[in-house]
Amino acid sequence: MQSTPIVTIAAAEKFLKTLEEFLNHSEAFFALIIDRGGTILSQSGRPPDGTDITILAALAAGSFAATRELATRVGESEFNALYQQGSHFHILMNAVDDDTMLVTIFSTQTTVGLVRFYSARTSEQIAIQMQELRADCVDAPLVFTEADLNTASQIFRDTTDKAV
């Protein structure tokens, strides 16, 4: 099995720089790097008001995976980008590598062509950074130990359960 991906401080800074540059060039206003399981690795810019980006990430990963299924049915291995057009906001999703994707949100202030162009380049950069990150983290470092868990309280609490 693959080792635990670890976003080190250095890696986080690289991702951020890449995303910031991408937003500058493409004039999109929000970009997100997520793993295909739906977890956020990095983000930059401002999401549309009231957007819960954790949910955004989960749904983006889900819909991208669904289109991958669709792609295989028509004999493609994968669509490498997916574009959703709205009336105010548009979303572009790019495959970065087998485990990672880039989600970009933009509005009418820019064009899909521009975003598409820069997102392809950005995806390639992120793919390299992901490779470095994986090579760098051959194993999980100690975040906490089993002993820490033994002293930890209940993980989740049922608020009606006064007895706990």
Added chain:
Amino acid sequence: MAIINYANKEVQFKIVFYGPALCGKTTNLAYIHSQITETNKGELVSLATAADRTLFFDFLPLNAIVIRNFKTKFQLYTVPGQVIYNATRQLVLRSVDAVVFVADSQWDKMEENIESFRNLDENLARQGLSLDTIPYVIQLNKRDMPNVAPIHYLDFILNDRAVCVPSFEASATTGQGVFDTLNTVSRMLLVKFARDAEAAAYVKSQPTPAASPMDGVAAGLRQPQAAR
């Protein structure tokens, strides 16, 4: 698989609620959502059809305890139980850290339970995962219904692997057993995560003859540092 983020001091985990159609997976998430304090939960997103069946998945993000300054975050997913949605189940299982298998205790659901459990095993295998390594628990749901099979029978047919896992009687509509299930599987997951990390740290601490001078630099990068 878990993702550790040193930049914002978070560890994220994914738990999938698996089981046959209508066994109560969504009801579990709805109950959890109703009981967790506002600051620790996100929205419960349900992608369901009008008939109230899970079409795609349900999703609930939760914050849990802070351990050694690291926030633990859990993302709970359900899968659609209908046989035809196997592609969806596979994509939801992607990067899963732990599983709750929800069984429907009613006698006439035994075949569906067994089929779903077998399907879980198969879908995990496709990802190179296995019930032997992934932490999981079994929830025997709908105990309040009149036509239910006895616990020992359900355990006999669903919990008969080499290692018996914890199983819980539950009634998700009232919430009975729901938090026992969630807390147990989360703790199992955290323990496994800590053990894997401790084992890796031990291996790393052993002197290797071929250690390159760059190793120290890479290790330095991995050390938790105060976030800016």
